[in-house]
Structures are given as C-alpha cells and as structure tokens.
Amino acid sequence: MDVTIVIPTKNAGNQFKTILEMIFKQNTELIYEVICVDSGSTDNTIEIIKSFPVKLYQIKPDEFGHGKTRNYGASRGSGKFIVFITQDAMPVNQYWLQRLIEAMGRDESIAGGFGIHYPYKDCNLLDQRDITLHFKGFGADNTIYFLEDAERYKVEEGYRHLLAYFSDNNSCLRRSIWEKVPYDDVDFAEDQIWAKKIIELGYKKVYTPFAGVYHSHNYRLMTYFQRYFDEYKGIYQVHQYKILPTAALIVPAAVKHIFSDIKYIKSIQNMGFMKKIYWIYYSTIRNFSRYIAGYIGSNYHAYSHKTQRLLDRLISQQYRQIKGV
Incomplete structure (x- = not known):
C-alpha cells in the first residue's frame, strides 16, 4: 500500500460526501486506502462514510484526542505514507494526492509535508486575506525546510515558528519516521509539536503549493x-x-x-x-x-x-x- 489517508470525523455534515467523492476521484497510480475514525457523530456522517469504500472505526467522544486519534487511524493502515486531512478540507483537484506524495519523494529525510490552503468562496473577508498571505510566505514552489542554522534557531522566535509550522488539515507523514516519532497525546497543536520534534531530530519537512485544499471557516x-x-x-x-x-x-x-x-x-x-x-x-x-x-x-x-x-x-x-x- 502506498498511502493511508486518515480523516477524523464527527458530525461532518453533507459537504463531507463531496469531499470523499473528490478523494476517490484522484488521478494517480498510487494505491491508497481511506480510514475514518468517528468519535460519536449524531448526524448522517456514518451513513455517508458507509456509502464509500472507507475503513470506518468508531470511538467514544471522550476517547478522542487530536494526537492519539490520528495515531490510532494511522496504525490501522499500511501505507508507506500517511496523509492526514480534516473532514472540512476539500482537495482542489484530482492531482492533490499525487502532488503531495511527489513532494515527499524529493528527499528520503523528509519526515512530513503540508500543502497550501485556499479559502472557500464564502470565507469572510479578513480570513481570506490572512490565509492567502500566510501560505504565500512558504514559497511558490516545493520548498524543503530543515534546521540549517542552530544558532539562529536558539535566538530567533520567527525562525523557530517557521520551522515548526505544520498543518494536518492537509499533510503527509512518512510512516517509517512516524513509527519512531508518533504524535503526542495532546488536545491542541499536535501537528506543530510533532514538526518541532522532527526538525530538532534532524529530519526535514516540505511545503508544496501544488497539493491544495479548500479550508476555511466562518466562525461566529x-x-x-x-x-x-x-x-x-x-x-x-x-x-x-x-x-x-x-x-x-x-x-x-x-x-x-x-x-x-x-x-x-x-x-x-x-x-x-x-x-x-x-x-x-x-x-x-x-x-x-x-x-x-x-x-x-x-x-x-x-x-x-x-x-x-x-x-x-x-x-x-x-x-x-x-x-x-
């Protein structure tokens, strides 16, 4: 198996059907599986999942944790690469998965990679600006990041944040490294805690603007x-x-x-x-x-x-x- 795609779910809503449709329409020669770990949906999420060839695992709501639930889903698969996305992240096209894995393949020491986010069309004005500017800062091409200046890393806050930024709304981990360095069992920032660890261990991460998802929120x-x-x-x-x-x-x-x-x-x-x-x-x-x-x-x-x-x-x-x- 080339890729295991893991999606934590809970009350994902009707849009999730469209997201799964796009995931299963990927134009790639990669062999991939999709795993959903649901933590107590009370809407139609389970019915949507069962209408696709997805491996479904159900846990109790109080068993959910951003780190441990993703670890659990990853452990149920066998893909050389583990792709994490969220239930509200829509691949922008049919080449999303291929481009994400291609970026990972640029260097065997790349432990993880993340792709660009685009705001949905109905995204609020200020978040549209912020999302666009944020990801623009990571580069216009596949860009590999690693700790190349230890002294700068010690003294410069912004450099540490740049190297540790990671988003498992749209990400990929190399299984062989994840098995050594899994996610921590934390309530928040599990992806950035993991990225900081792998960077400090001497691994690399990659950013790709060619494997995008639509992901934004209109929060009250x-x-x-x-x-x-x-x-x-x-x-x-x-x-x-x-x-x-x-x-x-x-x-x-x-x-x-x-x-x-x-x-x-x-x-x-x-x-x-x-x-x-x-x-x-x-x-x-x-x-x-x-x-x-x-x-x-x-x-x-x-x-x-x-x-x-x-x-x-x-x-x-x-x-x-x-x-x-």
Whole structure:
C-alpha cells in the first residue's frame, strides 16, 4: 500500500460526501486506502462514510484526542505514507494526492509535508486575506525546510515558528519516521509539536503549493474568544511563546491590529459604506478576543490546576468538543 489517508470525523455534515467523492476521484497510480475514525457523530456522517469504500472505526467522544486519534487511524493502515486531512478540507483537484506524495519523494529525510490552503468562496473577508498571505510566505514552489542554522534557531522566535509550522488539515507523514516519532497525546497543536520534534531530530519537512485544499471557516464572532484561548495555549506548548509579555499591552496591541485591518478594509473597491462599518466592527471584536483570550491562553501553564480546569470548562472549544458539551 502506498498511502493511508486518515480523516477524523464527527458530525461532518453533507459537504463531507463531496469531499470523499473528490478523494476517490484522484488521478494517480498510487494505491491508497481511506480510514475514518468517528468519535460519536449524531448526524448522517456514518451513513455517508458507509456509502464509500472507507475503513470506518468508531470511538467514544471522550476517547478522542487530536494526537492519539490520528495515531490510532494511522496504525490501522499500511501505507508507506500517511496523509492526514480534516473532514472540512476539500482537495482542489484530482492531482492533490499525487502532488503531495511527489513532494515527499524529493528527499528520503523528509519526515512530513503540508500543502497550501485556499479559502472557500464564502470565507469572510479578513480570513481570506490572512490565509492567502500566510501560505504565500512558504514559497511558490516545493520548498524543503530543515534546521540549517542552530544558532539562529536558539535566538530567533520567527525562525523557530517557521520551522515548526505544520498543518494536518492537509499533510503527509512518512510512516517509517512516524513509527519512531508518533504524535503526542495532546488536545491542541499536535501537528506543530510533532514538526518541532522532527526538525530538532534532524529530519526535514516540505511545503508544496501544488497539493491544495479548500479550508476555511466562518466562525461566529462569539467563538473567536474560545478559539484564540485554545490556539495560544497550544502555541505555548510548542514554543513557550506568549502573545504579550504583560496584560497592560492588550489594548494597545488590539488597537494596532484593528487599525491595520481598517486600512485594508478601506482599500477595498466597490464595497458599500455600511459593509465597511460591519467589517470594522468584526475586526474590533475579533482582535480584542485575540489578545485577551490569547493572553489568558499563553499563561495557562502558570495557573493552578483548579484554575486550569475552570478555564477549560468556561472557555475552551477543544474541551467542549472532546467532552461533547
């Protein structure tokens, strides 16, 4: 078997049928299998999965973990390469899988690779910009990353983040290396924790802009606080990075980010005045959520266990998903 594709699922919705159709229409000579690990879907996800030649494994909701569930799915397959995607990531074309494996094949010391993300057409204005700029920064061609400057790695925060960035919304792992270095059993940032490990062990990663998926979200404004808490809690686990050194900088940082967004919003042609006002409001809520929740999340490690449990119950979206709240 060349490739094992692993997809964790829970209440994936009707779009998941279209995603599976695209996965099974891949134009490739690779022999591949698809494994879904479902953690308690209550919609029609199971029926959709059973309508395709997919290996289905079902676990209880409280058994789910971003790292351990993906490890479990990978262990059920036999492919030389393990491809992880999420239930809401749509391959952009029929060459997605071939291009991803071709990128992995450029060097035997490449432990993992990830592909470009494109926002869906209905993606909100600010996320469209952010997703596009983020992946543009990784290169216009297949690009191999490895730790080539140990001193720079020690002193430069941005360099460490660049080398550790990895996204298992659209990724591939070499099984022989995954067997030695599996994902950690963590609630968040399992992909970046893994990438940091393999980079520091001397392996390489590859980015490919030729194996794309559509992947974006239109989150409700009220959920950004939860997501930024989880995100910066996870980033601290990977890099011991704090979004801000002190709480006093929350308002200045948020205001600076909002003014940057306003400049972008005002530059957009053919957008009505009231629409621009809406996006400025949207930016204001999102950025205050980013810096307040990010500050709390990146200091999570310093709180007592009692406070950590309380914050998880009150704020964490990951906690609610795992607990089925």
